[in-house]
Amino acid sequence: MAKLTFHGGVHPWDGKALSKDKPMKAIVPQGEMVYPLSQHIGAPAVPVVKKGDRVLTGQKIAEAGGFVSAPIYATVSGTVKAIEPRRVVTGDMVNAIIIDNDRLFEEVSYTPNDPEALDKKEIVELIKEAGVVGMGGAGFPTHVKLSPKEPEKIEYVIANCAECEPYLTSDYRRMLEEPEKLVEGLKIILRLFDNAQGILAIEDNKPDCIALLGGLVENEERITVKALKTKYPQGAERQIIYATTGREINSSMLPADAGCVVDNVDTIVAVYHAVKEGRPLMNRIVTVTGDAVRDPRNFYVRIGMNYRDLIEEAGGFKSEPEKVVSGGPMMGFALFDLDVPTTKTASALLCMTRDEVSMMEPGPCINCGRCVEACPGRVVPRRLAVIAEHHDAEAFVANDGMECCECGCCSYVCPAKRQLTQSIKSMRKTVLANRKKQG
Amino acid sequence: MSSILKVSSNPHVRSKDTTARIMQYVVIALLPAAAFGVYNFGIHALLLILTTVATTVLAEYIYTRCMKKKSSIGDFSAVVTGLLLALNLPPMAPLWIGVIGGLFAIIVVKMLFGGLGQNFMNPALGARCFLLISFTSIMTNFDCDAYTGATPLAVIKSGEGSVALTDMIIGRTAGTIGETSMIALLAGAVFLLVMKVIDLRVPASYILSFAVFVLIFGGRGIDGTYLLSELAGGGLMLGAFFMATDYVTRPITKNGQYLFGIFLGVMTGIFRLFGPSAEGVSYAIILGNLLVPLIEQVTRPAAFGKRAVRKGGKQA
Numbered sequence: 001m002a003k004l005t006f007h008g009g010v011h012p013w014d015g016k017a018l019s020k021d022k023p024m025k026a027i028v029p030q031g032e033m034v035y036p037l038s039q040h041i042g043a044p045a046v047p048v049v050k051k052g053d054r055v056l057t058g059q060k061i062a063e064a065g066g067f068v069s070a071p072i073y074a075t076v077s078g079t080v081k082a083i084e085p086r087r088v089v090t091g092d093m094v095n096a097i098i099i100d101n102d103r104l105f106e107e108v109s110y111t112p113n114d115p116e117a118l119d120k121k122e123i124v125e126l127i128k129e130a131g132v133v134g135m136g137g138a139g140f141p142t143h144v145k146l147s148p149k150e151p152e153k154i155e156y157v158i159a160n161c162a163e164c165e166p167y168l169t170s171d172y173r174r175m176l177e178e179p180e181k182l183v184e185g186l187k188i189i190l191r192l193f194d195n196a197q198g199i200l201a202i203e204d205n206k207p208d209c210i211a212l213l214g215g216l217v218e219n220e221e222r223i224t225v226k227a228l229k230t231k232y233p234q235g236a237e238r239q240i241i242y243a244t245t246g247r248e249i250n251s252s253m254l255p256a257d258a259g260c261v262v263d264n265v266d267t268i269v270a271v272y273h274a275v276k277e278g279r280p281l282m283n284r285i286v287t288v289t290g291d292a293v294r295d296p297r298n299f300y301v302r303i304g305m306n307y308r309d310l311i312e313e314a315g316g317f318k319s320e321p322e323k324v325v326s327g328g329p330m331m332g333f334a335l336f337d338l339d340v341p342t343t344k345t346a347s348a349l350l351c352m353t354r355d356e357v358s359m360m361e362p363g364p365c366i367n368c369g370r371c372v373e374a375c376p377g378r379v380v381p382r383r384l385a386v387i388a389e390h391h392d393a394e395a396f397v398a399n400d401g402m403e404c405c406e407c408g409c410c411s412y413v414c415p416a417k418r419q420l421t422q423s424i425k426s427m428r429k430t431v432l433a434n435r436k437k438q439g
Numbered sequence: 440m441s442s443i444l445k446v447s448s449n450p451h452v453r454s455k456d457t458t459a460r461i462m463q464y465v466v467i468a469l470l471p472a473a474a475f476g477v478y479n480f481g482i483h484a485l486l487l488i489l490t491t492v493a494t495t496v497l498a499e500y501i502y503t504r505c506m507k508k509k510s511s512i513g514d515f516s517a518v519v520t521g522l523l524l525a526l527n528l529p530p531m532a533p534l535w536i537g538v539i540g541g542l543f544a545i546i547v548v549k550m551l552f553g554g555l556g557q558n559f560m561n562p563a564l565g566a567r568c569f570l571l572i573s574f575t576s577i578m579t580n581f582d583c584d585a586y587t588g589a590t591p592l593a594v595i596k597s598g599e600g601s602v603a604l605t606d607m608i609i610g611r612t613a614g615t616i617g618e619t620s621m622i623a624l625l626a627g628a629v630f631l632l633v634m635k636v637i638d639l640r641v642p643a644s645y646i647l648s649f650a651v652f653v654l655i656f657g658g659r660g661i662d663g664t665y666l667l668s669e670l671a672g673g674g675l676m677l678g679a680f681f682m683a684t685d686y687v688t689r690p691i692t693k694n695g696q697y698l699f700g701i702f703l704g705v706m707t708g709i710f711r712l713f714g715p716s717a718e719g720v721s722y723a724i725i726l727g728n729l730l731v732p733l734i735e736q737v738t739r740p741a742a743f744g745k746r747a748v749r750k751g752g753k754q755a
């Protein structure tokens with residue numbers, strides 16, 4: 001059988017060996033905890049505590065600011081120290097709740113549920129209340145994703161277990177160590193869609209996960225495991241839908257338009273916690289890795305912890321890093337400063353001793369076509385980049401610039417080392433901002 | 440600590456490919472043909488190659504210096520141009536032909552248009568055609584110590600006499616320095632294919648469409664020897680694998696590359712069979728180069744997820 005895959009893509013060095021065999025390790029947070037009010041796409045959350053309040057672990061500290069929004073919970077017990085702007089991974093200053101951790105970890109109690117006894121509305125409500133958002137990076141509120149207009153038209157619920165970004169092993173560890181939660185979570189989501197099949201879509205560089213999960217769902221009529229060819233960006237939403245179902249959607253469509261719902265591993269586990277245990281989203285797995293870190297590994301992290309503390313837990317730096325990236329090397333954000341909090345969408349912290357990109361000088365484009373070949377969006381990156389540099393919004397849209405998913409493949413392959421993704425990305429931002437302005 | 444962290448847009452890793460490495464591979468791939476040319480035609484061919492390459496590299500260096508720009512000779516593209524041009528010269532051409540051709544290729548065809556990546560015509564080919572027009576008798580004189588008289592294609596065209604096919608495949612015939620040996624050229628082409636510098640889209644569609652054209656219009660029916668002679672003779676192999684594949688001057692879109700190849704095949708056929716000269720590859724490629732913007736325009740791929748929409752499916 002031909003392997004399930006998509007058009008384009010690249011094979012960067014995967015670096016997963018650094019951390020893949022390190023089990024998830026829980027960290028006990030020490031210092032202050034920072035909770036930015038925007039950790040998701042949509043309206044910022046609204047604080048429900050004020051300076052001086054004492055809060056418990058698991059207590060809601062900010063509620064959703066609208067339908068497309070998500071509440072935020074304290075992950076330690078302590079006192080609210082301030083509500084003020086703090087720097088986040090993107091470099092922006094975002095309003096945040098700061099909690100002084102008293103290290104007592106007093107926790108509220110949760111009411112577990114029997115998912116079988118809940119109706120659809122109650123399930124979505126629990127997920128919404130728990131503040132679950134897409135934890136693969138986008139941070140789209142999960143309850144919105146799970147409430148399409150026509151739920152009976154959803155035919156596939158795809159668990160995105162591709163983890164195609166180099167260096168990342170957090171999903172891998174989750175699948176190996178808590179596979180039951182993933183399967184249970186998927187079953188809960190399937191309860192919302194009567195006509196849907198569940199697919200666990202895993203890249204074939206993780207045969208152990210494929211075997212383990214395959215065994216677990218052997219007797220599940222509605223769930224199958226599908227092995228995908230290992231290639232970046234196999235886990236991009238549009239690409240994974242195409243690989244598993246053969247359906248194509250463009251940037252102005254939703255997965256639901258192709259009868260699909262896609263959620264990543266940690267998100268589905270969060271759904272499980274929210275529905276089955278009644279626990280809000282408070283933790284995630286973060287891979288701390290890279291050649292500058294002494295002991296690369298995977299951590300079970302309380303959201304709100306400072307990145308600096310994560311690095312401390314990984315044995316600190318063994319060499320001075322030149323670049324630190326939040327997320328993977330292909331799509332992650334380079335950090336100005338390590339002093340930023342872990343959020344719901346932080347999958348990894350990659351510390352590189354050398355920043356090879358800054359040593360490469362972009363030369364003239366030689367029209368080699370490698371960027372065209374690699375682009376999963378099937379656009380012509382070289383031309384889009386030129387158009388973007390001329391700030392020609394109209395031509396940019398006409399040449400399908402908005403179909404770019406910012407995966408980074410074009411810049412990765414370019415022998416002239418041109419910053420294609422960067423140019424295209426900033427032009428997309430401009431176009432989106434203009435659209436918003438015009439309403 | 441925060442001040443030393445480097446910040447830039449994603450991606451934060453890059454492939455090992457560089458422009459210079461790609462150009463070096465092309466140079467390596469041309470070496471068998473060049474070596475055979477020297478073996479076949481003697482020491483003057485070697486001097487001509489060296490002169491031409493030295494001219495292109497020096498011309499580019501001096502030009503960038505005069506323009507107060509950073510020197511670009513490190514990307515090896517000037518070496519490729521010089522070598523390609525030399526392989527397209529008659530073996531006994533005086534050395535100053537190499538100098539003039541090299542200057543024209545770099546200064547007029549390449550640098551005046553903005554340097555690497557901006558030229559719309561392959562510099563080596565542009566220079567060859569310039570030389571053909573300006574110094575016709577020198578450029579069409581293939582007499583040398585080893586061979587007197589016409590190139591194999593001219594012999595075939597005239598219909599008098601014949602050239603042994605094995606000689607053509609090995610390259611023991613008259614012709615330009617680098618075009619005669621099919622074997623040496625194919626060895627280089629295989630190297631480029633294996634190193635993924637080129638792919639088969641342009642060369643295969645070029646050679647196949649040319650073969651079909653010759654079968655239909657050659658007037659000799661299905662004659663294997665004649666067909667192979669047309670393929671092995673003249674500049675077809677050199678052109679199809681090393682000049683039509685020039686990144687800068689071929690279309691960047693997949694379908695555009697097939698279209699480009701077919702166009703070249705047909706034009707070469709027309710020039711060779713119906714034109715005044717037995718050759719046609721250079722002119723065909725230059726004509727094709729001029730059509731690239733148009734070809735790219737009509738072959739822009741449908742973006743992912745837009746195929747259905749374009750085919751009249753639901754508009755999202």
Ligand code: SF4
Nearest residue numbers: 365366368369371414
């Ligand atoms: S990969 Fe780089 S050099 Fe090649 S066509 Fe694209 S932009 Fe130009």
Ligand code: SF4
Nearest residue numbers: 375404405407408410
């Ligand atoms: S143009 Fe966009 S989608 Fe295409 S390779 Fe570049 S970043 Fe990825």
